[in-house]
Amino acid sequence: MDLLAAKVKSVALRRASDDNESEQPLQKLGMVVDMTESSFMTTLLPVVGMNEKDRHPYSRPEFLYFSEEETELSSDQSTRPVLCPKYPAKMPAYCGYAEVINAGKTIKNEDMATAKRLRIIQHGYNAVEAVDMSDEKTPLHTDGRKPLDEPLLIADNAYVYIYTTLVMQSSDESDSPPFADAAYFAIFDGHAGSGAALMASYHLSQHIVNRLGSVVEAVITLDRRESLSGKKACHITPNVTVSSLVVGALETAFLDMDDQIQSEKQQWRIPGGCAAIVALVILDKLYIANAGDCRAILLSSQGINQLSTDFNPAQERKRLQFLAYKQPELIGSCFSRLEYNRYLNKKDLKGSVLYRDWYMDGWGVKTVTEQDILPPLICERRKKYRLLNTIGVSRGFGDHHLITVDDKIPIKPFLTAVPQVQVFDISSLNVLTDRDVVVMGSDGLWDVLSNERVSEIVKSVLDNSESDDHLKYTIAAQELVIAARGNPTTSGKWTLTGGGQASTDDITAFVIPLKYAISQPSGEDEDDDEEMLK
Numbered sequence: 001m002d003l004l005a006a007k008v009k010s011v012a013l014r015r016a017s018d019d020n021e022s023e024q025p026l027q028k029l030g031m032v033v034d035m036t037e038s039s040f041m042t043t044l045l046p047v048v049g050m051n052e053k054d055r056h057p058y059s060r061p062e063f064l065y066f067s068e069e070e071t072e073l074s075s076d077q078s079t080r081p082v083l084c085p086k087y088p089a090k091m092p093a094y095c096g097y098a099e100v101i102n103a104g105k106t107i108k109n110e111d112m113a114t115a116k117r118l119r120i121i122q123h124g125y126n127a128v129e130a131v132d133m134s135d136e137k138t139p140l141h142t143d144g145r146k147p148l149d150e151p152l153l154i155a156d157n158a159y160v161y162i163y164t165t166l167v168m169q170s171s172d173e174s175d176s177p178p179f180a181d182a183a184y185f186a187i188f189d190g191h192a193g194s195g196a197a198l199m200a201s202y203h204l205s206q207h208i209v210n211r212l213g214s215v216v217e218a219v220i221t222l223d224r225r226e227s228l229s230g231k232k233a234c235h236i237t238p239n240v241t242v243s244s245l246v247v248g249a250l251e252t253a254f255l256d257m258d259d260q261i262q263s264e265k266q267q268w269r270i271p272g273g274c275a276a277i278v279a280l281v282i283l284d285k286l287y288i289a290n291a292g293d294c295r296a297i298l299l300s301s302q303g304i305n306q307l308s309t310d311f312n313p314a315q316e317r318k319r320l321q322f323l324a325y326k327q328p329e330l331i332g333s334c335f336s337r338l339e340y341n342r343y344l345n346k347k348d349l350k351g352s353v354l355y356r357d358w359y360m361d362g363w364g365v366k367t368v369t370e371q372d373i374l375p376p377l378i379c380e381r382r383k384k385y386r387l388l389n390t391i392g393v394s395r396g397f398g399d400h401h402l403i404t405v406d407d408k409i410p411i412k413p414f415l416t417a418v419p420q421v422q423v424f425d426i427s428s429l430n431v432l433t434d435r436d437v438v439v440m441g442s443d444g445l446w447d448v449l450s451n452e453r454v455s456e457i458v459k460s461v462l463d464n465s466e467s468d469d470h471l472k473y474t475i476a477a478q479e480l481v482i483a484a485r486g487n488p489t490t491s492g493k494w495t496l497t498g499g500g501q502a503s504t505d506d507i508t509a510f511v512i513p514l515k516y517a518i519s520q521p522s523g524e525d526e527d528d529d530e531e532m533l534k
Contacts, residue, residue, distance in 0.1 A: 061201070120209055189293070195270035273397055312394055330413050438512040
Protein backbone atom coordinates (compact mmCIF):
# COMPACT_ATOMS: atom_id res chain seq x y z
CA MET A 1 0.00 0.00 0.00
CA ASP A 2 1.50 3.28 -1.12
CA LEU A 3 1.62 6.23 1.26
CA LEU A 4 0.81 9.16 -0.99
CA ALA A 5 -0.34 11.79 1.47
CA ALA A 6 2.88 13.75 1.18
CA LYS A 7 3.04 13.35 -2.57
CA VAL A 8 -0.40 14.55 -3.54
CA LYS A 9 -0.20 17.95 -5.26
CA SER A 10 -2.87 20.42 -6.27
CA VAL A 11 -3.68 20.13 -9.94
CA ALA A 12 -6.41 21.32 -12.26
CA LEU A 13 -9.52 19.20 -12.06
CA ARG A 14 -10.15 16.93 -14.98
CA ARG A 15 -13.59 16.10 -16.18
CA ALA A 16 -14.38 12.96 -18.13
CA SER A 17 -15.27 14.05 -21.63
CA ASP A 18 -18.69 13.25 -22.97
CA ASP A 19 -18.08 15.04 -26.27
CA ASN A 20 -18.09 11.82 -28.25
CA GLU A 21 -21.56 10.84 -27.09
CA SER A 22 -24.15 11.19 -29.81
CA GLU A 23 -27.37 12.28 -28.15
CA GLN A 24 -30.71 13.41 -29.41
CA PRO A 25 -31.84 16.88 -28.25
CA LEU A 26 -34.24 15.38 -25.72
CA GLN A 27 -31.37 13.49 -24.12
CA LYS A 28 -29.74 16.64 -22.80
CA LEU A 29 -29.88 16.54 -19.01
CA GLY A 30 -32.05 19.19 -17.43
CA MET A 31 -30.95 21.38 -14.55
CA VAL A 32 -32.18 21.49 -10.99
CA VAL A 33 -32.02 24.36 -8.52
CA ASP A 34 -32.65 24.62 -4.81
CA MET A 35 -35.23 27.37 -4.31
CA THR A 36 -33.71 28.29 -0.93
CA GLU A 37 -30.47 29.27 -2.66
CA SER A 38 -29.81 32.70 -4.11
CA SER A 39 -28.16 31.80 -7.39
CA PHE A 40 -27.14 28.88 -9.55
CA MET A 41 -24.80 28.04 -12.36
CA THR A 42 -25.83 26.52 -15.65
CA THR A 43 -24.89 23.07 -14.41
CA LEU A 44 -26.77 20.22 -12.80
CA LEU A 45 -25.78 21.50 -9.35
CA PRO A 46 -26.78 24.72 -7.57
CA VAL A 47 -24.40 27.37 -6.26
CA VAL A 48 -25.43 28.69 -2.89
CA GLY A 49 -25.32 32.11 -1.29
CA MET A 50 -22.00 32.73 0.40
CA ASN A 51 -23.60 34.60 3.33
CA GLU A 52 -25.37 31.52 4.66
CA LYS A 53 -23.91 29.10 7.19
CA ASP A 54 -23.63 25.35 6.71
CA ARG A 55 -25.50 23.20 9.22
CA HIS A 56 -22.38 21.04 9.36
CA PRO A 57 -19.09 22.15 7.75
CA TYR A 58 -17.79 19.87 5.02
CA SER A 59 -15.63 17.04 6.35
CA ARG A 60 -14.75 13.44 5.79
CA PRO A 61 -15.94 10.65 8.16
CA GLU A 62 -14.60 11.19 11.66
CA PHE A 63 -13.30 7.63 11.92
CA LEU A 64 -10.67 8.47 9.28
CA TYR A 65 -9.00 10.83 11.80
CA PHE A 66 -7.87 13.13 8.98
CA SER A 67 -6.70 16.66 9.58
CA GLU A 68 -8.02 19.46 7.38
CA GLU A 69 -4.74 19.49 5.49
CA GLU A 70 -4.85 15.74 4.89
CA THR A 71 -8.46 16.00 3.73
CA GLU A 72 -7.51 18.71 1.26
CA LEU A 73 -4.49 16.80 -0.05
CA SER A 74 -6.49 13.62 -0.48
CA SER A 75 -9.16 15.39 -2.57
CA ASP A 76 -7.04 15.56 -5.71
CA GLN A 77 -9.43 14.62 -8.51
CA SER A 78 -6.59 13.93 -10.91
CA THR A 79 -4.86 11.19 -8.89
CA ARG A 80 -7.96 10.22 -6.87
CA PRO A 81 -6.14 8.67 -3.87
CA VAL A 82 -8.02 5.92 -2.06
CA LEU A 83 -8.56 6.81 1.59
CA CYS A 84 -8.65 4.30 4.44
CA PRO A 85 -8.83 4.90 8.21
CA LYS A 86 -5.56 5.91 9.82
CA TYR A 87 -6.19 3.47 12.66
CA PRO A 88 -8.05 0.39 11.35
CA ALA A 89 -7.94 -1.31 14.75
CA LYS A 90 -10.16 1.44 16.16
CA MET A 91 -12.95 0.79 13.66
CA PRO A 92 -16.12 -0.74 15.15
CA ALA A 93 -16.11 -4.51 14.58
CA TYR A 94 -12.73 -4.06 12.81
CA CYS A 95 -14.75 -3.18 9.73
CA GLY A 96 -12.88 -2.21 6.60
CA TYR A 97 -13.55 1.11 4.92
CA ALA A 98 -12.29 2.93 1.84
CA GLU A 99 -13.40 5.86 -0.26
CA VAL A 100 -12.32 7.89 -3.28
CA ILE A 101 -13.47 11.22 -4.66
CA ASN A 102 -15.05 11.58 -8.09
CA ALA A 103 -13.12 12.55 -11.23
CA GLY A 104 -14.46 16.09 -11.42
CA LYS A 105 -18.21 15.63 -11.33
CA THR A 106 -18.41 17.82 -8.22
CA ILE A 107 -15.77 19.80 -6.35
CA LYS A 108 -16.21 17.82 -3.12
CA ASN A 109 -16.85 14.19 -2.28
CA GLU A 110 -20.60 14.06 -1.66
CA ASP A 111 -20.57 10.56 -0.13
CA MET A 112 -20.53 10.37 3.67
CA ALA A 113 -20.30 7.42 6.03
CA THR A 114 -20.73 6.54 9.72
CA ALA A 115 -19.59 3.56 11.79
CA LYS A 116 -20.19 3.25 15.52
CA ARG A 117 -21.50 1.07 18.31
CA LEU A 118 -24.84 2.02 19.83
CA ARG A 119 -26.36 1.30 23.22
CA ILE A 120 -30.15 1.22 23.08
CA ILE A 121 -31.69 1.96 26.50
CA GLN A 122 -35.38 1.56 27.20
CA HIS A 123 -37.24 4.85 27.61
CA GLY A 124 -39.26 5.52 30.75
CA TYR A 125 -36.75 4.70 33.47
CA ASN A 126 -35.54 7.30 35.94
CA ALA A 127 -32.02 6.28 34.97
CA VAL A 128 -32.73 7.74 31.56
CA GLU A 129 -35.44 10.37 32.08
CA ALA A 130 -36.09 12.57 35.09
CA VAL A 131 -39.07 11.42 37.17
CA ASP A 132 -41.15 13.92 39.16
CA MET A 133 -41.46 12.26 42.57
CA SER A 134 -43.57 15.13 43.95
CA ASP A 135 -46.69 13.87 42.17
CA GLU A 136 -48.29 11.78 44.91
CA LYS A 137 -51.11 10.73 42.60
CA THR A 138 -48.73 8.76 40.46
CA PRO A 139 -48.16 5.22 41.83
CA LEU A 140 -44.54 4.19 42.11
CA HIS A 141 -42.88 0.84 41.78
CA THR A 142 -41.04 -0.36 44.87
CA ASP A 143 -37.70 0.78 43.44
CA GLY A 144 -39.00 4.29 42.70
CA ARG A 145 -39.90 3.86 39.06
CA LYS A 146 -43.21 5.04 37.61
CA PRO A 147 -45.24 2.38 35.83
CA LEU A 148 -47.18 3.26 32.72
CA ASP A 149 -50.93 3.80 32.98
CA GLU A 150 -51.34 1.01 30.46
CA PRO A 151 -49.20 -2.05 29.73
CA LEU A 152 -46.70 -1.60 26.93
CA LEU A 153 -47.46 -4.94 25.33
CA ILE A 154 -49.29 -8.15 26.13
CA ALA A 155 -47.51 -11.46 25.60
CA ASP A 156 -48.99 -14.85 26.44
CA ASN A 157 -51.49 -13.21 28.83
CA ALA A 158 -48.64 -11.71 30.86
CA TYR A 159 -48.38 -7.91 31.08
CA VAL A 160 -45.00 -6.60 30.02
CA TYR A 161 -44.64 -3.14 31.56
CA ILE A 162 -42.01 -0.69 30.48
CA TYR A 163 -40.52 -0.74 34.00
CA THR A 164 -39.98 -4.50 34.03
CA THR A 165 -36.35 -5.27 34.86
CA LEU A 166 -34.80 -7.92 32.64
CA VAL A 167 -31.67 -9.81 33.54
CA MET A 168 -29.46 -8.07 31.00
CA GLN A 169 -26.85 -6.97 33.51
CA SER A 170 -25.09 -8.48 36.49
CA SER A 171 -27.02 -8.72 39.74
CA ASP A 172 -25.49 -5.53 41.16
CA GLU A 173 -26.94 -3.66 38.16
CA SER A 174 -30.42 -5.14 38.45
CA ASP A 175 -32.02 -1.70 38.88
CA SER A 176 -30.65 -0.44 35.56
CA PRO A 177 -33.01 -0.08 32.61
CA PRO A 178 -32.98 -2.81 29.96
CA PHE A 179 -30.61 -2.17 27.10
CA ALA A 180 -29.23 -3.80 23.99
CA ASP A 181 -26.01 -3.08 22.13
CA ALA A 182 -25.86 -2.74 18.37
CA ALA A 183 -23.31 -2.15 15.62
CA TYR A 184 -24.24 0.59 13.15
CA PHE A 185 -22.82 1.31 9.70
CA ALA A 186 -24.22 3.76 7.16
CA ILE A 187 -23.44 5.28 3.76
CA PHE A 188 -25.05 8.46 2.47
CA ASP A 189 -24.62 9.16 -1.24
CA GLY A 190 -25.23 12.88 -1.74
CA HIS A 191 -26.36 14.74 -4.84
CA ALA A 192 -26.83 18.43 -5.64
CA GLY A 193 -24.68 19.21 -2.61
CA SER A 194 -23.25 17.45 0.43
CA GLY A 195 -25.51 19.05 3.06
CA ALA A 196 -28.11 16.30 3.42
CA ALA A 197 -25.47 13.55 3.49
CA LEU A 198 -23.56 15.38 6.22
CA MET A 199 -26.76 15.90 8.23
CA ALA A 200 -27.69 12.24 8.00
CA SER A 201 -24.19 11.10 8.95
CA TYR A 202 -24.44 13.08 12.18
CA HIS A 203 -28.06 12.53 13.17
CA LEU A 204 -29.65 9.39 11.72
CA SER A 205 -28.12 7.15 14.39
CA GLN A 206 -29.71 9.39 17.07
CA HIS A 207 -33.14 8.91 15.54
CA ILE A 208 -32.61 5.14 15.38
CA VAL A 209 -31.54 5.02 19.05
CA ASN A 210 -34.58 7.09 20.00
CA ARG A 211 -37.06 4.92 18.11
CA LEU A 212 -35.55 1.64 19.29
CA GLY A 213 -35.47 3.01 22.84
CA SER A 214 -39.27 2.95 22.85
CA VAL A 215 -39.46 -0.79 22.17
CA VAL A 216 -36.15 -2.35 23.17
CA GLU A 217 -37.56 -3.96 26.33
CA ALA A 218 -40.20 -5.77 24.31
CA VAL A 219 -37.58 -6.67 21.69
CA ILE A 220 -35.35 -8.22 24.35
CA THR A 221 -38.25 -10.12 25.89
CA LEU A 222 -39.37 -11.59 22.59
CA ASP A 223 -35.81 -12.40 21.56
CA ARG A 224 -35.27 -14.43 24.74
CA ARG A 225 -38.48 -16.33 24.13
CA GLU A 226 -37.39 -17.06 20.58
CA SER A 227 -34.10 -18.41 21.92
CA LEU A 228 -35.91 -20.63 24.38
CA SER A 229 -38.25 -21.90 21.67
CA GLY A 230 -35.47 -22.76 19.26
CA LYS A 231 -35.53 -19.46 17.32
CA LYS A 232 -39.16 -19.87 16.33
CA ALA A 233 -40.74 -16.45 16.04
CA CYS A 234 -42.64 -15.49 19.20
CA HIS A 235 -45.56 -13.14 18.76
CA ILE A 236 -47.16 -10.58 21.03
CA THR A 237 -50.02 -10.32 18.56
CA PRO A 238 -50.17 -12.30 15.29
CA ASN A 239 -47.95 -9.76 13.47
CA VAL A 240 -45.68 -8.33 16.19
CA THR A 241 -42.29 -10.02 16.38
CA VAL A 242 -38.73 -9.00 17.25
CA SER A 243 -37.95 -8.19 13.63
CA SER A 244 -41.15 -6.24 13.05
CA LEU A 245 -40.41 -3.96 16.01
CA VAL A 246 -36.86 -3.23 14.83
CA VAL A 247 -38.00 -2.76 11.24
CA GLY A 248 -40.68 -0.31 12.35
CA ALA A 249 -38.13 1.65 14.38
CA LEU A 250 -35.82 1.92 11.36
CA GLU A 251 -38.65 2.98 9.04
CA THR A 252 -39.84 5.74 11.35
CA ALA A 253 -36.28 6.88 12.11
CA PHE A 254 -35.67 7.43 8.39
CA LEU A 255 -38.78 9.63 8.19
CA ASP A 256 -37.67 11.47 11.34
CA MET A 257 -34.35 12.21 9.65
CA ASP A 258 -36.03 13.57 6.54
CA ASP A 259 -38.33 15.73 8.65
CA GLN A 260 -35.35 17.11 10.57
CA ILE A 261 -33.62 18.13 7.34
CA GLN A 262 -36.77 19.86 6.13
CA SER A 263 -37.23 21.67 9.45
CA GLU A 264 -33.64 22.79 9.93
CA LYS A 265 -33.34 23.85 6.32
CA GLN A 266 -35.42 26.88 7.29
CA GLN A 267 -32.49 28.20 9.33
CA TRP A 268 -29.40 26.47 7.98
CA ARG A 269 -27.78 25.88 4.64
CA ILE A 270 -28.42 22.19 3.82
CA PRO A 271 -28.13 21.79 0.04
CA GLY A 272 -29.19 18.75 -1.94
CA GLY A 273 -30.29 15.30 -0.93
CA CYS A 274 -28.81 11.84 -0.47
CA ALA A 275 -29.49 8.15 -0.87
CA ALA A 276 -29.06 6.23 2.40
CA ILE A 277 -28.26 2.67 3.41
CA VAL A 278 -27.82 1.35 6.96
CA ALA A 279 -26.55 -1.95 8.33
CA LEU A 280 -27.65 -2.56 11.93
CA VAL A 281 -26.56 -5.66 13.84
CA ILE A 282 -28.58 -6.24 17.00
CA LEU A 283 -29.48 -9.41 18.92
CA ASP A 284 -27.97 -11.78 16.34
CA LYS A 285 -29.88 -10.26 13.43
CA LEU A 286 -28.68 -8.08 10.57
CA TYR A 287 -31.03 -5.35 9.36
CA ILE A 288 -30.35 -3.56 6.06
CA ALA A 289 -32.41 -0.39 5.64
CA ASN A 290 -32.08 1.09 2.16
CA ALA A 291 -33.56 4.27 0.67
CA GLY A 292 -31.72 4.81 -2.60
CA ASP A 293 -29.41 3.12 -5.05
CA CYS A 294 -26.65 2.04 -2.64
CA ARG A 295 -26.33 -1.72 -2.14
CA ALA A 296 -25.38 -4.32 0.47
CA ILE A 297 -24.49 -7.96 -0.12
CA LEU A 298 -23.65 -10.79 2.26
CA LEU A 299 -20.69 -13.02 1.44
CA SER A 300 -20.74 -16.26 3.44
CA SER A 301 -20.40 -20.02 3.16
CA GLN A 302 -23.89 -19.93 1.66
CA GLY A 303 -22.69 -17.84 -1.28
CA ILE A 304 -23.69 -14.32 -2.32
CA ASN A 305 -26.89 -12.88 -0.91
CA GLN A 306 -27.98 -9.41 -2.05
CA LEU A 307 -29.61 -7.71 0.92
CA SER A 308 -31.04 -4.59 -0.72
CA THR A 309 -32.83 -3.36 -3.82
CA ASP A 310 -31.30 -0.67 -6.03
CA PHE A 311 -34.05 1.92 -5.96
CA ASN A 312 -33.84 4.08 -9.06
CA PRO A 313 -36.51 5.65 -11.31
CA ALA A 314 -36.67 2.59 -13.58
CA GLN A 315 -37.03 0.14 -10.68
CA GLU A 316 -39.80 2.26 -9.16
CA ARG A 317 -41.53 3.04 -12.45
CA LYS A 318 -44.96 1.88 -11.27
CA ARG A 319 -44.89 3.89 -8.04
CA LEU A 320 -43.77 7.06 -9.82
CA GLN A 321 -46.26 6.67 -12.65
CA PHE A 322 -49.06 6.05 -10.16
CA LEU A 323 -48.25 9.32 -8.39
CA ALA A 324 -48.47 11.17 -11.70
CA TYR A 325 -51.74 9.35 -12.46
CA LYS A 326 -53.33 10.27 -9.11
CA GLN A 327 -51.91 13.80 -9.08
CA PRO A 328 -51.47 14.92 -12.70
CA GLU A 329 -50.71 18.46 -11.53
CA LEU A 330 -47.31 17.17 -10.37
CA ILE A 331 -46.12 17.01 -13.97
CA GLY A 332 -48.65 19.35 -15.61
CA SER A 333 -48.18 19.66 -19.35
CA CYS A 334 -44.39 19.27 -19.11
CA PHE A 335 -44.01 15.49 -19.05
CA SER A 336 -45.82 12.33 -20.07
CA ARG A 337 -46.20 9.77 -17.31
CA LEU A 338 -46.09 6.84 -19.78
CA GLU A 339 -43.05 4.75 -20.66
CA TYR A 340 -42.39 4.12 -24.37
CA ASN A 341 -40.18 1.64 -26.13
CA ARG A 342 -38.43 4.43 -28.09
CA TYR A 343 -38.02 8.18 -28.18
CA LEU A 344 -40.85 10.05 -29.90
CA ASN A 345 -41.00 13.31 -31.85
CA LYS A 346 -43.54 15.13 -34.01
CA LYS A 347 -42.91 12.80 -36.94
CA ASP A 348 -44.43 9.99 -34.86
CA LEU A 349 -47.81 11.72 -34.42
CA LYS A 350 -50.76 9.44 -35.32
CA GLY A 351 -48.38 6.51 -35.61
CA SER A 352 -48.25 3.52 -33.25
CA VAL A 353 -45.95 3.01 -30.28
CA LEU A 354 -45.52 0.48 -27.49
CA TYR A 355 -46.15 1.89 -24.00
CA ARG A 356 -46.52 0.98 -20.33
CA ASP A 357 -48.55 2.70 -17.62
CA TRP A 358 -48.54 2.36 -13.82
CA TYR A 359 -50.67 -0.79 -13.76
CA MET A 360 -48.80 -2.63 -16.54
CA ASP A 361 -46.06 -5.25 -16.44
CA GLY A 362 -46.41 -5.94 -20.14
CA TRP A 363 -46.55 -3.62 -23.14
CA GLY A 364 -49.57 -2.20 -24.94
CA VAL A 365 -50.01 -0.37 -28.26
CA LYS A 366 -51.39 3.14 -28.63
CA THR A 367 -51.66 5.90 -31.21
CA VAL A 368 -49.16 8.70 -30.63
CA THR A 369 -50.73 12.01 -29.51
CA GLU A 370 -49.31 15.43 -28.67
CA GLN A 371 -49.11 14.38 -25.01
CA ASP A 372 -46.94 11.40 -25.94
CA ILE A 373 -44.19 13.48 -27.55
CA LEU A 374 -43.57 15.33 -24.28
CA PRO A 375 -40.47 14.17 -22.38
CA PRO A 376 -41.32 10.97 -20.45
CA LEU A 377 -41.47 11.03 -16.66
CA ILE A 378 -38.66 8.43 -16.58
CA CYS A 379 -36.03 8.33 -19.29
CA GLU A 380 -32.58 6.87 -19.88
CA ARG A 381 -29.80 9.45 -20.21
CA ARG A 382 -26.10 8.67 -20.41
CA LYS A 383 -26.62 5.04 -19.43
CA LYS A 384 -28.61 5.97 -16.32
CA TYR A 385 -32.34 6.28 -15.74
CA ARG A 386 -33.49 9.76 -14.77
CA LEU A 387 -36.61 11.13 -13.11
CA LEU A 388 -37.96 14.33 -14.67
CA ASN A 389 -34.92 14.29 -16.96
CA THR A 390 -32.68 15.33 -14.07
CA ILE A 391 -32.23 13.15 -10.99
CA GLY A 392 -31.12 9.50 -10.95
CA VAL A 393 -32.60 8.44 -7.58
CA SER A 394 -36.13 7.83 -6.33
CA ARG A 395 -35.61 7.49 -2.55
CA GLY A 396 -33.54 9.28 0.04
CA PHE A 397 -33.31 12.30 2.33
CA GLY A 398 -33.54 15.99 1.48
CA ASP A 399 -34.37 17.59 -1.89
CA HIS A 400 -37.27 19.41 -0.23
CA HIS A 401 -36.88 22.57 -2.29
CA LEU A 402 -35.36 21.14 -5.44
CA ILE A 403 -37.12 22.02 -8.71
CA THR A 404 -36.36 21.55 -12.38
CA VAL A 405 -35.06 24.79 -13.84
CA ASP A 406 -36.83 24.64 -17.20
CA ASP A 407 -40.31 23.66 -16.00
CA LYS A 408 -40.25 24.57 -12.28
CA ILE A 409 -41.45 21.06 -11.36
CA PRO A 410 -40.86 20.13 -7.66
CA ILE A 411 -38.91 16.87 -7.39
CA LYS A 412 -39.59 15.98 -3.75
CA PRO A 413 -43.20 14.76 -4.24
CA PHE A 414 -41.82 11.83 -6.27
CA LEU A 415 -39.10 10.94 -3.76
CA THR A 416 -39.63 9.06 -0.51
CA ALA A 417 -37.47 8.59 2.56
CA VAL A 418 -39.20 5.31 3.45
CA PRO A 419 -36.58 2.54 3.39
CA GLN A 420 -36.90 -1.06 2.39
CA VAL A 421 -35.69 -3.11 5.37
CA GLN A 422 -34.45 -6.65 4.88
CA VAL A 423 -33.62 -8.94 7.80
CA PHE A 424 -31.02 -11.69 7.94
CA ASP A 425 -30.83 -14.06 10.91
CA ILE A 426 -27.09 -14.44 11.51
CA SER A 427 -27.69 -17.59 13.56
CA SER A 428 -28.85 -19.29 10.34
CA LEU A 429 -25.20 -19.58 9.33
CA ASN A 430 -24.01 -22.99 10.47
CA VAL A 431 -20.64 -21.66 11.59
CA LEU A 432 -19.88 -17.93 11.81
CA THR A 433 -16.30 -17.30 10.72
CA ASP A 434 -14.07 -14.32 10.03
CA ARG A 435 -14.84 -14.83 6.31
CA ASP A 436 -18.55 -14.00 6.65
CA VAL A 437 -18.81 -10.34 5.72
CA VAL A 438 -21.27 -7.71 4.54
CA VAL A 439 -20.07 -5.50 1.69
CA MET A 440 -21.91 -2.19 1.56
CA GLY A 441 -21.19 0.49 -1.01
CA SER A 442 -22.46 3.55 -2.85
CA ASP A 443 -23.50 3.29 -6.48
CA GLY A 444 -20.02 4.41 -7.54
CA LEU A 445 -18.90 0.89 -6.63
CA TRP A 446 -21.81 -1.12 -7.99
CA ASP A 447 -22.12 0.76 -11.28
CA VAL A 448 -18.94 -0.93 -12.52
CA LEU A 449 -18.48 -4.02 -10.32
CA SER A 450 -20.93 -6.92 -10.21
CA ASN A 451 -21.77 -8.81 -7.02
CA GLU A 452 -19.66 -11.69 -8.32
CA ARG A 453 -16.65 -9.48 -9.02
CA VAL A 454 -16.90 -7.90 -5.57
CA SER A 455 -17.05 -11.37 -4.04
CA GLU A 456 -13.93 -12.45 -5.95
CA ILE A 457 -11.93 -9.44 -4.76
CA VAL A 458 -12.97 -9.74 -1.11
CA LYS A 459 -12.49 -13.50 -0.91
CA SER A 460 -9.07 -13.22 -2.51
CA VAL A 461 -7.94 -10.85 0.23
CA LEU A 462 -9.52 -12.83 3.07
CA ASP A 463 -8.25 -16.20 1.83
CA ASN A 464 -4.70 -14.86 1.74
CA SER A 465 -4.80 -13.40 5.26
CA GLU A 466 -4.47 -14.90 8.71
CA SER A 467 -7.68 -15.38 10.68
CA ASP A 468 -6.51 -13.02 13.44
CA ASP A 469 -5.34 -10.31 11.03
CA HIS A 470 -8.05 -7.67 11.40
CA LEU A 471 -6.36 -5.38 8.90
CA LYS A 472 -7.57 -7.65 6.09
CA TYR A 473 -11.02 -6.02 6.08
CA THR A 474 -9.50 -2.61 5.45
CA ILE A 475 -7.34 -4.05 2.69
CA ALA A 476 -10.39 -5.70 1.12
CA ALA A 477 -12.31 -2.41 1.13
CA GLN A 478 -9.30 -0.66 -0.36
CA GLU A 479 -8.98 -3.22 -3.15
CA LEU A 480 -12.67 -2.85 -4.01
CA VAL A 481 -12.40 0.91 -4.37
CA ILE A 482 -9.18 0.66 -6.38
CA ALA A 483 -10.84 -1.81 -8.74
CA ALA A 484 -13.91 0.42 -9.25
CA ARG A 485 -11.85 3.59 -9.67
CA GLY A 486 -9.60 2.01 -12.28
CA ASN A 487 -6.63 3.83 -13.76
CA PRO A 488 -6.30 7.23 -15.44
CA THR A 489 -5.53 7.52 -19.15
CA THR A 490 -3.78 10.26 -21.09
CA SER A 491 -7.16 11.53 -22.24
CA GLY A 492 -8.29 12.10 -18.64
CA LYS A 493 -10.71 9.18 -18.57
CA TRP A 494 -10.57 6.32 -16.08
CA THR A 495 -10.60 2.71 -17.26
CA LEU A 496 -10.95 -0.62 -15.48
CA THR A 497 -7.90 -2.87 -15.32
CA GLY A 498 -9.54 -5.40 -17.62
CA GLY A 499 -10.84 -2.73 -19.97
CA GLY A 500 -14.05 -0.74 -20.00
CA GLN A 501 -15.04 2.52 -18.36
CA ALA A 502 -14.31 2.82 -14.65
CA SER A 503 -16.38 4.76 -12.14
CA THR A 504 -15.90 8.52 -12.21
CA ASP A 505 -18.37 8.94 -9.33
CA ASP A 506 -17.58 9.16 -5.61
CA ILE A 507 -16.94 5.60 -4.39
CA THR A 508 -17.47 4.37 -0.82
CA ALA A 509 -17.22 0.82 0.54
CA PHE A 510 -17.52 -0.99 3.88
CA VAL A 511 -16.43 -4.59 4.50
CA ILE A 512 -18.10 -5.62 7.77
CA PRO A 513 -17.22 -8.93 9.50
CA LEU A 514 -20.37 -10.25 11.17
CA LYS A 515 -18.36 -12.20 13.74
CA TYR A 516 -17.09 -8.97 15.30
CA ALA A 517 -20.21 -6.93 14.61
CA ILE A 518 -22.07 -9.24 16.99
CA SER A 519 -19.42 -9.00 19.69
CA GLN A 520 -16.07 -7.29 19.33
CA PRO A 521 -13.49 -8.68 21.79
CA SER A 522 -12.32 -6.23 24.42
CA GLY A 523 -8.69 -5.44 25.12
CA GLU A 524 -7.61 -5.69 21.50
CA ASP A 525 -4.52 -3.79 20.44
CA GLU A 526 -5.50 -0.30 19.34
CA ASP A 527 -2.05 0.94 18.47
CA ASP A 528 -2.02 3.54 15.74
CA ASP A 529 -1.61 2.22 12.24
CA GLU A 530 -0.14 4.18 9.41
CA GLU A 531 -2.50 6.16 7.25
CA MET A 532 -3.21 4.30 4.04
CA LEU A 533 -3.49 6.19 0.79
CA LYS A 534 -3.02 4.68 -2.60
